[in-house]
Amino acid sequence: MASSEQRVAIVIPARYGSTRLPGKPLADIAGKPMVQHVYERAQQVANAHAVVVATDDERVAQAVRAFGGECVMTSPDHPSGTDRLAEVMGQVDADVYINLQGDEPLVRPADIEALAAGMLADATVSVGTLCHPIDSHEAGNPNTVKVVLATNGNALYFSRSPIPYPRDAETATYLKHVGVYAYRRSVLSEYAELPQPMMEHAEKLEQLRLMAAGYCIRAYVVEPTGPGVDTPECLEQVRAIMSGQPQVSRPTLADIRLVITDVDGVLTDGGIYYDATGECLKRFHVRDGMGMRLLEENGVRVAVLSGRDSATLRKRVADLGVTLFQFGVKDKLAACNQLMAEAGVSAAQTVCIGDDSIDLPAFAACGMSFAVADAPAYVKAAATQTLSAAGGTGAFRELADAILHAQGNAAVLGTAAGYAQVMAKMAQ
Template identity: 50%
Template sequence: MKVIGVIPARYGSTRFPGKPLALINGKPMVQRVYEQVIKSKELDKVVVATDHEDIKKVVEEFGGNVVMTKTDHETGSDRMAEVTTKVDGDFYVNIQGDEPLIRPELIDALVQAAKETPDTVVTAKTVLQNAEDAENPNVVKVVTDKNGLALYFSRSPIPYNRSGKEVTYYKHLGIYGYPKEIINEFVQLPASTLESLEVLEQLRLLENGYHIKVVETAYDAVGVDTPEDIGKVEKILGGVKHV
């Protein structure tokens, strides 16, 4: 199985235009993500998928692989599907381009799970440490069956704890691995009812009968959504904030 790691790096962002090029302790974020991802032992190749020449130039300057994609993709999955037509592989891992602290061990765990359960999409979850996040609609929750397959994803707290017993909530992490055939079938499907209600693309997979294997990890994503988040990441890295 030839495994390709894909880092989407879109230039346009409502809250943070040009985000992939934002400097984190003097180094572009896209480079920090790339350098973390290539530490993975399970990936055969890593590429940055971008829609902007400035990002392409930066990636080439630090020696990374880059693929130009269309500017009008509605979702990250659509961009991934285009990559499959340009980079040969059997399995593609979509790694968020705004997580400079991504752990290569998590990527390896996803690929290993994929090898054990072929023809299945894989993703990840982690225990919610902050109880308030269970009520936060910006934090997506997931519940799984006894075999680790996703039952449902929601912005609401799931399961609903009517019993009052102690409950563990799991946060869904936005990293996905797809067999080539499934990602290309997926993007051809119309938006589903639950997907439209929750605004969660992965529900389209569940509604159409696809299985999603969910790997548990201790890693909790630290994403960069706004310029203010740069300082948080720099603090974690232990460096001095770059001006």
């Protein structure tokens, strides 16, 4: 590895525990544990002086030692990966520390080398990271973190929302933040003492703590990267890529022609209320109704699927003009197949939204699936994506807006002229 006045250490955090994929660092990919692939790619970074794995689990440590890697044991109680990195700093001497996630087996050494080079070339840069261009469809996904940059490459803000917001038309260009960071030693030593600002709590993005404290984060633009490993589905995709298997194209929101939605816990907050006569009352969110009509008027059918049946539910569906529905359903997989046949669409053109175990068969039937934010962890794990809104708080509208953006119909959401084209048929 290259010599330099400043030492660069690549630290690979590798926690064994994972809600979606327990034991993730040790998952086998092409005959090696995933963490070994990351480690070996990190060793190819020419301007790095040290590569270590930081873990809180002896099973990971044993695997790293088995392939000849260097490992550092850290506390299991760190609230963030940056806090874990600060502990490693006490055991590994360097001037610049690069935090490279252990679930990125497709990382390109050249990208990490560029990040390190940027830090070494400009002493005024205290924190560095990476980003790459994405399309408007991916920008609408709250699980994809976006960043906007100043002319000099410094980050202006990171968000789960699409930034910048295209007020008049789909003219914005988007950058996805790649979660690789480079820190100077002085930054890490101060990080644990920094207060957590409101925007970090709201976005659940720890880099906003640094920005709120006045640190500049320089973002270096690279080519689009391969997928990381967050779920079992991601793992299979990475295995296929690394073994050279042909990639099966996955449905996107641009392909969707039918949205199947659950009711209790999705269109409502899950509460069930009874009036004095015993009639069941439900509280619906007005913007969800608008989202349904906007989809219908832009060529995407909406179907309502519920395990319950009531006069209240039937009245709401009738008010919205929804003609595809099934109530009192016990077998949601069969019901989804029937609704798709009625709408004349395929599974790849269908997305469903749910909140509980009863919706899992619907997830299996549809090409894409979304869980509301307050769904149980095992339901989120089974879904294609998780929404940022909870049931009854506009979750359906969040998905509807994302579909309209992906299909080039954002104007009906954000412009008076666009909305005027469909307003005569709108109902909430």
